[in-house]
Amino acid sequence: MSTTATRYDLPEADAFSRPYWDAAADGRLLIRRCRADGCGAAHHYPREFCPRCWSEDVVWEAASGRATLYTWSVVHRNDLPPFGGRVPYTAAVVDLAEGPRMMTEIVDCPEAELRIGMELLVHFRDVGGDGPAVPVFRPAAGAS
C-alpha cells in the first residue's frame, strides 16, 4: 500500500496525535480540555497547549459526537487526489456540542437540505487499508 500516489486527505499521525487517531479508529471523537484554574476550555484540532490560556495542562476527552452546522461550502472542483473523484462534496465548519469549532465534511445530506444550526452526528469514514478513520458529520435525524 506504500506505493500509492500521494493523497491529500489523510492526516499524518505523530506521537502526540496518535491517541486521537486511535480513538477515531474505534469510532470515538476526542477533543482536548484545559485543566488550568479558571480556564477549562475545550479545543479542536488537538494542540499540546491550550489556545486560550497557553497552559500545557491539557488532557484528552471523549466528545459526544454531536454538533451543529455553522457554515459550509460545496466543493465542485479539487485537483488534489483523491478529492477529484469525490466532488461535489460539502466542506463544513461545525460547532461541537462541547464548544470547539471544527473543520470537517458533511456526508449523506443533499445540498438543498443543509441548514445553519442543523443537528449533526459524527461518523467515521473508513478510508481503507491502514489509513486512519476520518471524522465527518451527517444529519442527526438520519443517523442510526
Ligand SMILES: [Zn+2]
Ligand atoms: Zn486554558
